[in-house]
Every structure is written in C-alpha cells, then in structure tokens.
Amino acid sequence: MRFELTILGSSSALPTSQRNLTAHVLNVYERFFLIDCGEGTQIQLRRNKIKFGRINHIFISHLHGDHIYGLFGLLSSFNLLDRTEDLHIYAHEPLKKGIRYMIRNYEGRFNYSIRFHPLDPHQQHKIYEDLRLSVYAFPLRHSIPSSGFLFVEKPRELNIRKGYVKKYNISVRQIQQIKNGADFVPENGPVIPNEQITEPPYRQRSYAFCTDTAYDESVIPYIRQADLLYHEATFADEHQDQAEATLHATARQAGKIAQKAGVKQLIIGHFSARYKEEQINRLLEEAREEFASTQLAYDGLVHPIYPYRVGRD
Amino acid sequence: MRFELTILGSSSALPTSQRNLTAHVLNVYERFFLIDCGEGTQIQLRRNKIKFGRINHIFISHLHGDHIYGLFGLLSSFNLLDRTEDLHIYAHEPLKKGIRYMIRNYEGRFNYSIRFHPLDPHQQHKIYEDLRLSVYAFPLRHSIPSSGFLFVEKPRELNIRKGYVKKYNISVRQIQQIKNGADFVPENGPVIPNEQITEPPYRQRSYAFCTDTAYDESVIPYIRQADLLYHEATFADEHQDQAEATLHATARQAGKIAQKAGVKQLIIGHFSARYKEEQINRLLEEAREEFASTQLAYDGLVHPIYPYRVGRD
Structure with a gap:
C-alpha cells in the first residue's frame, strides 16, 4: 500500500558534489513513476536500489537540459538490460524527435518500444490512469513550456468491520x-x-510536483490540499529579482503557494548551486515563515505518505 | 611539470554503483585534457576537484552513448559558469550536428564558442599541438568509427649543469x-x-588511450613504447566469444597489446557490468599473464607519470 516519494536529485541547473540534477521517483504500490531525469539519474536509481524493471512511466516537466540529460543514458541502459516491456514517456512534444534523434545517432535499435504521450502545455488534463492512480499535468509558468504533475491515489474499497x-x-x-x-x-x-x-474510508493520497516555475497562484486549484507538494525554491529572498528574471521561485514563494493551496506538507528543492549547504537552511527558514510544515529536499530523501482514514461526523 | 592521468569512470556501457561511464582527464602542466565524456562526467570532475575552467580540449573516441552523454550537461554547465573561452572538441564528424541539435533544442545560446575538429577515422593524424604536447588520433576497430589517442610530451629544453x-x-x-x-x-x-x-635530456612522456576496440594489432605502431597505455578490457577469457561478437577486447588481449607494443605500464578498464568488483581481479590476473605491469582502473585513480632522464651511453 506504499505511496512513497524518493528524491534522487535536488540541485538546479548545476549539480554540486552534494546534489544531483532533478529526478524523483514515486512508488505507488511497488510501481515506480519517474519524474524528470537529470544527468546521473540512472546512477542515483542504482544507489537507491530502485529496480529499473519497475519503471514503466517517465514524466518530464520541461525540456531544459538539467531535467532530461539523464534520459538518454537511462533508455540505453534499459535496452542493454534486455527490457522488452513498453516504456511510456509523458513530455512536451519536441522531446519525441529528440529521443528518436538520440537512438538513431548514438544507439541503434532498441528491443523495447517507447510510447510517447505529448503534454498539453496550456491546460490541466489527465495523462495517466490505472487501478490505483490518476496523474494530471497542469501548466506552470517558465521560460519554456513547463508542466506540473499531480499524482492522486484512486479511492480504495471499503473494508467491512471485523466480525x-x-x-x-x-x-x-x-x-x-x-x-x-x-x-x-x-x-x-x-x-x-x-x-x-464498514471502516471509515481511506483518504486518497496525493503528490504534487511543481518545477520549474515562477511564483504562480494559478497552480493553486490544481494542487489544493495535496498531501505533499514539492515546489522549486531556486533562490533566497535576497535574489528575488533573479528569480523573477529567470522565472524561478524563491523559497518564500514556495511556502506561500503551499499555504494558499492548503497542502499538508511542503518539500522545497531545485536550489541554486550558489548556496552552500550551510546557507540552504536560510531558504528553509524563509519558506517556514510562510508555511511551517516545510522540509528541505536532499538526494536520497524518502518520504512515505501513510494511508489514513477520513473521520466521519 | 605534471603529466598525470585521472580516471573519472571505468565501467563499460552500464554504470555500476562503483563505476561511472568512461571519462579520463590528462593533466599536462596544469592544462586539463578531457578524454570521453560519459554520463556523470561533470559530477566526477567536481568530486575530483578538477576546475572546469582548466578544460579547453575534449577528445571523444566514438559516438556511442556511454562515451558522450555527459557532454551535453558539461557544455551546459560551462555556459552557466560564464565561460567565454573557446572550447575545442575533437570527435567524429556527426557529433558536430548532435551538439548543435542539443543546444538548439534544450539550451539556447551559449556565451562561448565551440570549435569542432573532425577526426579522420581511417588513419593516424596529429590533431592537436601546443608548446608542451602533441596529440595524435588513430583508428581502432569497433562497430562504429572509433579512435584511439596518443598524448606525447614535446622534447624539453636541455638544462645546463650547475656551475x-x-x-x-x-x-x-x-x-x-x-x-x-x-x-x-x-x-x-x-x-x-x-x-x-648539459644534464641528460628528459624523456618525452606519453599516454595512449584505446577504447572501444576489438583486439587489433594494427594499433601497435601508434602506441609503441608509451609510458602508459589504457586499454579496454570489457571481458574475461570466458566471454571471449562475446568480446569478438561485440568488437570489444578481453583483459588478456589488452595485456597482449601492451606486451607487443612494449609500453611501460598498462591500465585496464571499461569492464562489463556483469563482473562484480571481486570478479574483476580475475581480469587483472588474465592481463598480467601477458603483461606483468598491469593495474586495474578505478574511478578516482590518479596516475602521475614522472619526468625521467634518458641514460647516455
């Protein structure tokens, strides 16, 4: 019954010796959903002992290099590991050609098929569904088309009380x-x-992923009351100008979005490499001034969301 | 007066938790020459505290993904770090378009220029020269065009004896x-x-890099008497069939090449991920049966070649 996030990379455009580039894995009942795929993702997957064969769906937020340059190596490794199962990739349209270009020029033929699902950058839409889970994409505000993702558990069957x-x-x-x-x-x-x-029903658990994006209140309806929100926090208050210029968010802005959306927990990440590890605590403080239940992302962070029952009046 | 190799990655196509993909750095008098650029190279450069700004020349042996997927992230990081100096890339012709494709689709404009130098896959030729160093490329035998590299120190001025x-x-x-x-x-x-x-002259130090390649005696004249040879050793004896099928070499074959070429030292690497760390010692033993002065590559290995004087009769 697991619904558990693992953060593989938490740096922004430049990796540091402590932080790899963006990649998250959401484990939903032992199916692993990969979100973004910065350089080094396959190595981080190994370090975190996540089996490659359990990954059938990859969601890519946007087509900047720091979110996709791990994809080519991972797809190649899937092939070398004799994958035959279809792989589903959800991303903005141009990546389809990019993957084809890479395979044609640097790989050769793959043993498995890639099913490409283009994202609509303009509106919220459901992009994936199975018995346990629905996934929605929704627009973020960035220098190129960028999408957030919401992973929502399906309602579970009621259990009949013992006896x-x-x-x-x-x-x-x-x-x-x-x-x-x-x-x-x-x-x-x-x-x-x-x-x-019957026992009270379980609440549907949910995880929202918002990076890369400027501060943008229009995402609030898409992520309202999520159990867990990951929101980028590239900059500290003192660099808010730069956040605005590059269409990134500050830690405080991430906290504001969490607070206004009424989510339960916030994880901030995608930190600019300019901040040394000891300075990143400042970002945490700034976010917490807006939303107390905030924590910092780090590579290897595992955050389970436990099932809990809805109270009945 | 440094002439020093650092190995950043020593696995073949699949990285392991111990070994990254192929990348070497040769430090020649504090100029850093990067050879191959597998995924994760920029992270390995940071771990080994090699300053990005010292790298102006990148040599790519061949266009298989495991030797180039770190290039795109590295070029992007150079740009984010405000590089303005020209970067020289020596590789087979199709990579020129590949780099252009990447920049156009995932990056935007770079602040620095990339000077692309196509390799001739058919014959030995000098590809680089400065006051300290000459670099030659020569053909290897692989499933696609593949080049070895020989880095040779220039003769140094004679020193007049004290007094x-x-x-x-x-x-x-x-x-x-x-x-x-x-x-x-x-x-x-x-x-x-x-x-x-005058003091006896210093011998010109040299480093030869041979991967990916099948066993191929035609490389011997190009690497004869090198101080240090890195030769791929993807497979153990028991998988020699597979080495032949994939145009890779066994550890024993690497030892044979070293022995026939009369090099001083051999480092073997590019090990198949099928071999666990404890099994890789077997590859070392097999290579040493042919050439005693062999050692195993590992990530982070630093191998200095010290200047030494030629004896005079």
Whole structure:
C-alpha cells in the first residue's frame, strides 16, 4: 500500500558534489513513476536500489537540459538490460524527435518500444490512469513550456468491520456490494447502514510536483490540499529579482503557494548551486515563515505518505 | 611539470554503483585534457576537484552513448559558469550536428564558442599541438568509427649543469644555443661537448588511450613504447566469444597489446557490468599473464607519470 516519494536529485541547473540534477521517483504500490531525469539519474536509481524493471512511466516537466540529460543514458541502459516491456514517456512534444534523434545517432535499435504521450502545455488534463492512480499535468509558468504533475491515489474499497461477515453470514455478492458502499439488509432485522458495517474510508493520497516555475497562484486549484507538494525554491529572498528574471521561485514563494493551496506538507528543492549547504537552511527558514510544515529536499530523501482514514461526523 | 592521468569512470556501457561511464582527464602542466565524456562526467570532475575552467580540449573516441552523454550537461554547465573561452572538441564528424541539435533544442545560446575538429577515422593524424604536447588520433576497430589517442610530451629544453654558466661566464645567447643542443666554445680553451655541459635530456612522456576496440594489432605502431597505455578490457577469457561478437577486447588481449607494443605500464578498464568488483581481479590476473605491469582502473585513480632522464651511453 506504499505511496512513497524518493528524491534522487535536488540541485538546479548545476549539480554540486552534494546534489544531483532533478529526478524523483514515486512508488505507488511497488510501481515506480519517474519524474524528470537529470544527468546521473540512472546512477542515483542504482544507489537507491530502485529496480529499473519497475519503471514503466517517465514524466518530464520541461525540456531544459538539467531535467532530461539523464534520459538518454537511462533508455540505453534499459535496452542493454534486455527490457522488452513498453516504456511510456509523458513530455512536451519536441522531446519525441529528440529521443528518436538520440537512438538513431548514438544507439541503434532498441528491443523495447517507447510510447510517447505529448503534454498539453496550456491546460490541466489527465495523462495517466490505472487501478490505483490518476496523474494530471497542469501548466506552470517558465521560460519554456513547463508542466506540473499531480499524482492522486484512486479511492480504495471499503473494508467491512471485523466480525460482521461471520455474525451475519454475509454472502460474497453482498460483501462486494457493501465494499462498494451499499447498506446491508439482513434477512431478518433492520437495515445496517454502510457507515456502521464498514471502516471509515481511506483518504486518497496525493503528490504534487511543481518545477520549474515562477511564483504562480494559478497552480493553486490544481494542487489544493495535496498531501505533499514539492515546489522549486531556486533562490533566497535576497535574489528575488533573479528569480523573477529567470522565472524561478524563491523559497518564500514556495511556502506561500503551499499555504494558499492548503497542502499538508511542503518539500522545497531545485536550489541554486550558489548556496552552500550551510546557507540552504536560510531558504528553509524563509519558506517556514510562510508555511511551517516545510522540509528541505536532499538526494536520497524518502518520504512515505501513510494511508489514513477520513473521520466521519 | 605534471603529466598525470585521472580516471573519472571505468565501467563499460552500464554504470555500476562503483563505476561511472568512461571519462579520463590528462593533466599536462596544469592544462586539463578531457578524454570521453560519459554520463556523470561533470559530477566526477567536481568530486575530483578538477576546475572546469582548466578544460579547453575534449577528445571523444566514438559516438556511442556511454562515451558522450555527459557532454551535453558539461557544455551546459560551462555556459552557466560564464565561460567565454573557446572550447575545442575533437570527435567524429556527426557529433558536430548532435551538439548543435542539443543546444538548439534544450539550451539556447551559449556565451562561448565551440570549435569542432573532425577526426579522420581511417588513419593516424596529429590533431592537436601546443608548446608542451602533441596529440595524435588513430583508428581502432569497433562497430562504429572509433579512435584511439596518443598524448606525447614535446622534447624539453636541455638544462645546463650547475656551475657552468658562472664558471665560463656564458652569455644569454650562448645559453639558449646550448639548451637547443649546441656545444660550448669558450673564448680560450677546448670545445665542451653539449653532453658534458648539459644534464641528460628528459624523456618525452606519453599516454595512449584505446577504447572501444576489438583486439587489433594494427594499433601497435601508434602506441609503441608509451609510458602508459589504457586499454579496454570489457571481458574475461570466458566471454571471449562475446568480446569478438561485440568488437570489444578481453583483459588478456589488452595485456597482449601492451606486451607487443612494449609500453611501460598498462591500465585496464571499461569492464562489463556483469563482473562484480571481486570478479574483476580475475581480469587483472588474465592481463598480467601477458603483461606483468598491469593495474586495474578505478574511478578516482590518479596516475602521475614522472619526468625521467634518458641514460647516455
């Protein structure tokens, strides 16, 4: 039942000796969804013992080199590791040609197929769905088309409270109906409402990924009340001018977005390489002035989101 | 007077948690020459504290992804670090377009110029020269055009033995003549032969880089008596069939080339990721059966070649 983020890289355009370029992995029930693929991602995947064969879907926010230069090596390694399963890539349209160019010029034929799914840079849309998960892309504001992603767990079946099945001798057909939300009607006796016979439902967990982007309140509706928000925080307050000029965000602005969107937790990352490790704490302080529940990204950070039940009034 | 190799990556096509993809740096009198640029090279350069600004020349052996996917990120970082100096890249012709494609699609304009020098895949030729160093490219045998490189130090000026200048009151003009090899003719007295008045000359140091390549004796004349040879050793004896099929070499074959070429030292690398670290010792043993003075490459290996004087009979 895992819903767990691993951060593989947390630097912005320049890697440092401590921080690799952007890449995240979201583990949803042991399926691994890769988000962005900066140079060195395949090495970071190995370090974090994430099996390459578990990755079937890669989401790319935008086509700046620091978010994609690890993709070519990773695709090549998939091939060398005898992958045959289709790989799905969700990215802005021009990358399709870029991947084809790379394979033709530096690789040769791959044993597996790449299914390319172009993102719409202009509006929110659902880009992926399976039994457990839906993924949405939505526009960010950056110097080139850039998309955020929202990963939302599907509603889970209700569980029948312990003892009820045996006590009332409930049939298999009835069990399924109750799990789907029906009340239980015993042969003799009064109707038992669904809320009484089932545990409170689990809340749908969610993860929102917002980088690269300027401060942009128009993302708020797309990420409202997410369990976890990763938002870029390239700069400190003192470099806000530069954030504006380059269409990046400050740590404080990331905190503001988290606060206005009412998310539960914020992780900030994509730090400019100008800040030494000891200076990055300042970014944390600035973000926390806006949103207390903020933490710093670091390479190798594992952040599980635990299932929890919704309270019933 | 440094002439020193640093190995940044020593794995073949797949990186491992211990070994990055191919990249070497040769430090010649504090100028840094980068050879191949596998994914992660810029991170390895940082780890090894090699200043990006000292790199003006990059040599690429061949256009397989594992030797070039670090190039795009490195070029991008040069730009972000406000490089203005020209960068020279020596590689097979198609990479020129590849670099242009990358810059156009994922970067924007660079602040510095890239000077591209195409390699001739068919014959040995001099590709670079300065006051200290000549670099030659020569053909290897691989599935696509592949070039080896030989870095040869230029002959150094002779040094006049201690005390002679003062004793004979030698003029500045005469000093230069003697350093260039002339005998010394005092105003009164017999000619002093150059061998007597100067220290024995330093031998020209050299480094030969041969990967990717099948076993190919035709490289021997190009690398004869090199101080240091790096030769690929992708496979152990037991996988010699596979070496032949993929046009790679075994460790034993690397040893044979070193032995036949009469080099002084051999470093083997580019190991298949199938071999665990403890198995790589077997490759060392197999190479040493052919050529005793062999060592294993590892990431971060620094191998200085010290200046030494040629004996005079």
